[in-house]
Amino acid sequence: MQYLNSTAIQAVSYNSTTKTLTVWFTSSGQAYDYYNVPEPIYLCLLRASSKGQYFNAYIRDQYAA
Numbered sequence: 001m002q003y004l005n006s007t008a009i010q011a012v013s014y015n016s017t018t019k020t021l022t023v024w025f026t027s028s029g030q031a032y033d034y035y036n037v038p039e040p041i042y043l044c045l046l047r048a049s050s051k052g053q054y055f056n057a058y059i060r061d062q063y064a065a
Helices: 039-047 051-058
Strands: 009-015 020-025 031-034
Touching: 009 039, 009 051, 020 039, 039 051
Parallel strands: none
Antiparallel strands: 009 020, 020 031
């Protein structure tokens, strides 16, 4: 698990075998899985200056939860 410095996302983890991105949200504390996420998308999320904006733009409606 990778903890993030973000007001929207508390932590993330990525399984490269299944391409599953798990996101823990700060507001609810709940985890959600996103499937078939390419590893570069995960790595860009980690480097994004705004994790929440990156998630909304490139992950939320792009990959099945």
